Amino acid sequence: MTKTNSGRFFEDYRIGEVIRHAVPRTVSGGERALYHALYPARHALYSSDAFAQTCGLDAAPIDDLAAFHVVFGKTVPDVSLNAVANLGYAEGRWLKPVWPGDTLRSESKVIGLKENSNGKSGVVWVQTTGYNQHDEPVLDYIRWVMVRKNRLDADAADTLIPELKPALEASDLVIPEGLDFGQYDFTLAGxxxxxxxxxxxxxxxxxxxxxxxxxxxxxxxxxxxxxxxxxxxxxxxxxxxxxxxxxxxxxxxxxxxxxxxxxxxxxxxxxxxxxxxxxxxxxxxxxxxxxxxxxxxxxxxxxxxxxxxxxxxxxxxxxxxxxxxxxxxxxxxxxxxxxxxxxx
Amino acid sequence: MTKTNSGRFFEDYRIGEVIRHAVPRTVSGGERALYHALYPARHALYSSDAFAQTCGLDAAPIDDLAAFHVVFGKTVPDVSLNAVANLGYAEGRWLKPVWPGDTLRSESKVIGLKENSNGKSGVVWVQTTGYNQHDEPVLDYIRWVMVRKNRLDADAADTLIPELKPALEASDLVIPEGLDFGQYDFTLAGxxxxxxxxxxxxxxxxxxxxxxxxxxxxxxxxxxxxxxxxxxxxxxxxxxxxxxxxxxxxxxxxxxxxxxxxxxxxxxxxxxxxxxxxxxxxxxxxxxxxxxxxxxxxxxxxxxxxxxxxxxxxxxxxxxxxxxxxxxxxxxxxxxxxxxxxxx
Amino acid sequence: MTKTNSGRFFEDYRIGEVIRHAVPRTVSGGERALYHALYPARHALYSSDAFAQTCGLDAAPIDDLAAFHVVFGKTVPDVSLNAVANLGYAEGRWLKPVWPGDTLRSESKVIGLKENSNGKSGVVWVQTTGYNQHDEPVLDYIRWVMVRKNRLDADAADTLIPELKPALEASDLVIPEGLDFGQYDFTLAGxxxxxxxxxxxxxxxxxxxxxxxxxxxxxxxxxxxxxxxxxxxxxxxxxxxxxxxxxxxxxxxxxxxxxxxxxxxxxxxxxxxxxxxxxxxxxxxxxxxxxxxxxxxxxxxxxxxxxxxxxxxxxxxxxxxxxxxxxxxxxxxxxxxxxxxxxx
Structure with a gap:
């Protein structure tokens, strides 16, 4: 039997199933430096511990999008290896800053399934959550992808199309604990x-x-x-x-x-x-x-x-x-x- | 007299000589992040402090091969600058994990010499050891290279061809202190x-x-x-x-x-x-x-x-x-x- | 009104003006690792904490030129976005080592102005200083650039051409506190x-x-x-x-x-x-x-x-x-x- 991962196909998902994704990752100043080498990133709060401290945080967090990429990357072997298309995102929330030294892992819950009329593929909706080493959620989001079927004769799963908010309300947003822009330095911010x-x-x-x-x-x-x-x-x-x-x-x-x-x-x-x-x-x-x-x-x-x-x-x-x-x-x-x- | 390093030639090596290689190097989370950016490295024990801790280690070490490359890189100016060919490796052992913050240096002992019959080059065997800042060996291996002669009339060195194990026995291997896979999480490992x-x-x-x-x-x-x-x-x-x-x-x-x-x-x-x-x-x-x-x-x-x-x-x-x-x-x-x- | 930065033009500078540059930056082992990945940098004092300690320092600083680049980079949006040419540097001094964990910011004082005879551009001299999170200067230098005018009818600024030393005297140099080459290891240095x-x-x-x-x-x-x-x-x-x-x-x-x-x-x-x-x-x-x-x-x-x-x-x-x-x-x-x- 092959030992390599051929990924999941549409018929392998079940509503309500929770997938624990592999390969937790500890981030450090190395990831931060690389993020700045790869992108022309200059938002001061992610560039400077001192600036972040004047905004009420303990230090500069890892860039929000770096946190997103780490959490997202873990889902690929289980969610999108056989994806035909990445269809959309919804209801993504950053729940806690990610700090150098944190270890991230990801879980996804299958919240929607709909087989395509051609019988060859279907749409899978997952809600993915990233956790830190204290098992605190740092990020969650919904993503849906079109995935191929492997066995075309596999029974169609029950169809469930989740209701998604077209946009988060401001009241849905989580403000990082302690954040205070009262002493914000616009000159240093640029x-x-x-x-x-x-x-x-x-x-x-x-x-x-x-x-x-x-x-x-x-x-x-x-x-x-x-x-x-x-x-x-x-x-x-x-x-x-x-x-x-x-x-x-x-x-x-x-x-x-x-x-x-x-x-x-x-x-x-x-x-x-x-x-x-x-x-x-x-x-x-x-x-x-x-x-x-x-x-x-x-x-x-x-x-x-x-x-x-x-x-x-x-x-x-x-x-x-x-x-x-x-x-x-x-x-x-x-x-x-x-x-x-x-x-x- | 030129101040630049033109490297050693075959006639410059003597059996038993120990070469202390230059430029010690401190490694950090930066080297770890770069290793993950340069290679699709996903072994969980090197990716996650939390995973490494469930395996009995204090934290995720620097990747074994990154440690090897750092130790190896230091030998290049003294061993392979004038090498015609990198002929082989043997008896390499990882002796201690390398942690972020460690400083590595390398030494090589000349353990074999054999001039080629053409008189223009010869084979040099070295045993290289990498040390951390506590002078503990973290890695050793034997490597042999073919090196050019500079002065073709130089006396041939005594020939000594070291006996090398075709492979290490399992009993030769050093298991990192504390390593315990009793709580190993196969799902997180992938x-x-x-x-x-x-x-x-x-x-x-x-x-x-x-x-x-x-x-x-x-x-x-x-x-x-x-x-x-x-x-x-x-x-x-x-x-x-x-x-x-x-x-x-x-x-x-x-x-x-x-x-x-x-x-x-x-x-x-x-x-x-x-x-x-x-x-x-x-x-x-x-x-x-x-x-x-x-x-x-x-x-x-x-x-x-x-x-x-x-x-x-x-x-x-x-x-x-x-x-x-x-x-x-x-x-x-x-x-x-x-x-x-x-x-x- | 546009919200993006179109940079300063020649007529926007005034003698004696101090420009606080944006986006402070915290450096770490990540920047050090990247510096070594981007350049074949091997000076031992910046490569090894242990080597730096035998030279009387607490640890290996961030490379001098990396510190220079960070300080310099911050000045670009305010000084050289509309520069036609980077004309020169003078009187640059490294005043304090930069350590992993330090946060750098930059300020520039306009010390010279001279409009070109064509009325379309002029030369701006600035003295730039990099500061760490303790507001200690870590680096200063003079730089002059040719900058375009935006409004060709703008009044010519007063002309002031600063007197610059053709070279620093040895007595101008600042030796890092504690530096001592008495135990210097030439073999490890290379x-x-x-x-x-x-x-x-x-x-x-x-x-x-x-x-x-x-x-x-x-x-x-x-x-x-x-x-x-x-x-x-x-x-x-x-x-x-x-x-x-x-x-x-x-x-x-x-x-x-x-x-x-x-x-x-x-x-x-x-x-x-x-x-x-x-x-x-x-x-x-x-x-x-x-x-x-x-x-x-x-x-x-x-x-x-x-x-x-x-x-x-x-x-x-x-x-x-x-x-x-x-x-x-x-x-x-x-x-x-x-x-x-x-x-x-």
């Missing part, structure tokens, strides 16, 4: 624009672009122990291209968004996201954002802002997102919807 | 196959492939402070290629072997190894393993398994290793023979 | 040549070469949070090339200079420097040094040596630097003038 300066509907072109290299996206994806072979094996596709992990594009776009959103310090909610088109080495990634909503929070000096973050490649753009047919334009890589915390 | 599930003669195709980039192998090789110019200088060869450090292939293959050998957690012995063919950027590295032997140990729940690890490039394969002429097939990069520890 | 073995006028060819990759220089430049788009965006120039951050060449050349200057351990002064020609991926960087001066210091066993460090690309060379027209030869990338500390 921009003077505060929560009150952003208007719903406002769009920001983040100006800068980064041309992607194979060595970089592979290093990043490995760092999160994401093993999907499409990212690493140039012989896997006929065109010899390696598909870039969607999370690499998310982190790149978020880092680029510093220029105009330097004070959108912490990501606390993920409302949804689409990887609109594939990204390959040689593409030059740019980003723009749109303010979708704003809300106050109970934490001192802390406002919440809901943002659309769009990553594009190569071509210039004027905030165009979809064509007349309702489909994403071909230069759009990512359309992400998230909540961030900002000084008021 | 596979359910235990020591008893592997049969001598069994072969495992590790399935995945990684296409190698110049930036990655150079970063890795520099990280180990290995200075051999063939790895870095594209003007060094007529074809403009940079030869990839053999240790990069070892680490890549070992990491790929997770898929099927996730529970072969710790490497404790190196019986031998051949870099069968050179590896260059653009090659897609794959791996397969063969179970060569099995042994019990005195540590609770800990078995030993002797494995052949073969790395190949590009082409598919059916465990083929050598041609009818007894030579390695051209797609074989590495043939490594090692002992690992596994839960029983 | 070379036996001491301060007394170097003669003024002596030139050293550092032999080795490194071919540069896009992924590496971008990772390095991002790590220092240097955001200048010319380094990252291949669509920024007509030829599709990304200009390599000059500091990447400095670090590469300094690391290569180990071979012949292994004992020039600590950089304490920067007298001047010119980025003679641009460097691009694919160039093979080599280096040579010239001993410009020598001086004694009050610290036990510690001598100072003033060095010219020249980086070149591709072609071989015989220490040639400038042509008959007084201009740098086209293969010269860098001409740096610095003071280092060496065991006597």
């Amino acid at each position: 921009e003077r624009h505060r929560w009150g300066d952003y208007e719903i509907g406002e769009k920001i072109d983040h100006v800068d672009g980064v041309t992607i290299e194979e060595a970089e996206h592979m290093s990043a994806t490995r760092l999160w122990q994401n093993t999907a072979k499409v990212h690493f094996d140039a012989t896997n596709r006929e065109d010899g291209k390696r598909l870039i992990y969607g999370g690499h594009v998310i982190s790149m776009a978020r880092a680029l968004s510093f220029n105009g959103l330097a004070n959108a310090q912490m990501i606390v909610g993920l409302n949804g996201g689409a990887h609109a088109n594939p990204c390959f080495a040689g593409d030059t990634v740019r980003a723009w954002s749109e303010v979708l909503d704003k809300a106050q929070t109970d934490a001192p000096g802390v406002g919440a802002v809901r943002l659309r973050l769009v990553a594009t490649k190569d071509a210039h753009y004027d905030f165009a997102l979809k064509g007349e047919n309702g489909k994403y334009l071909s230069h759009v890589l990512l359309d992400l919807d998230y909540w961030a915390l900002m000084p008021t | 596979e359910r196959h235990r020591w008893g599930d592997y049969e001598i003669g069994e072969k495992i195709d590790h399935v995945d492939g990684v296409t190698i980039e110049e930036a990655e192998h150079m970063s890795a090789t520099r990280l180990w402070q290995n200075t051999a110019k063939v790895h870095f200088d594209a003007t060094n060869r007529e074809d403009g290629k940079r030869l990839i450090y053999g240790g990069h292939v070892i680490s890549m293959a070992r990491a790929l072997s997770f898929n099927g050998l996730a529970n072969a957690q710790m490497i404790v012995g190196l019986n031998g190894g051949a870099h069968a063919n050179p590896c260059f950027a653009g090659d897609t590295v794959r791996a397969w393993s063969e179970v060569l032997d099995k042994a019990q140990t005195d540590a609770p729940g800990v078995g030993a398994v002797r494995l052949r690890l073969v790395a190949t490039k590009d082409a598919h394969y059916d465990f083929a290793l050598k041609g009818e002429n007894g030579k390695y097939l051209s797609h074989v990069l590495l043939d490594l023979d090692y002992w690992a520890l596994m839960p029983t | 070379e036996r040549h001491r301060w007394g073995d170097y003669e003024i006028g002596e030139k050293i060819d550092h032999v080795d070469g490194v071919t540069i990759e896009e992924a590496e220089h971008m990772s390095a430049t991002r790590l220092w949070q240097n955001t200048a788009k010319v380094h990252f965006d291949a669509t920024n120039r007509e030829d599709g090339k990304r200009l390599i951050y000059g500091g990447h060449v400095i670090s590469m050349a300094r690391a290569l200079s180990f071979n012949g200057l292994a004992n020039a351990q600590m950089i304490v002064g920067l007298n001047g420097g010119a980025h003679a020609n641009p460097c691009f991926a694919g160039d093979t960087v080599r280096a040579w040094s010239e001993v410009l001066d020598k001086a004694q210091t009050d610290a036990p066993g510690v001598g100072a040596v003033r060095l010219r460090l020249v980086a070149t690309k591709d072609a071989h060379y015989d220490f040639a630097l400038k042509g008959e027209n007084g201009k740098y030869l086209s293969h010269v990338l860098l001409d740096l003038d610095y003071w280092a500390l060496m065991p006597t």
